[in-house]
Amino acid sequence: MRVVIAEDDALLREGLALLLKTAGIDVIASVDNADDFLRVVTADRPDVVVVDVRMPPTFTDDGLRAAVRAREIPPGLPVLVLSAWVEDSYAAELLGDG
Structure with missing residues (x-):
């Protein structure tokens, strides 16, 4: 499984990458902003993404x-x-397209 991580907090981003790699998951990129995230997704076509x-x-x-x-x-x-910032409307927007 190929994963991209997008998280601006360096400690959380690198910690999550290490946990996933230890579990045998291929972290193909970890980025700290939305623009780089979209560039990586477009170029590398991951199987799943983790996004802040x-x-x-x-x-x-x-x-x-x-x-x-x-x-x-x-x-x-x-x-x-x-x-860490909870807002129900965000979840509704992401899930709204089915």
């Missing part, structure tokens, strides 16, 4: 918006959203 909701450049919902767009690059791309 709030990321640069605005630290609002950039990660979530990028996750929604990433699901269109390969349609139906599995997305795991991680965030």
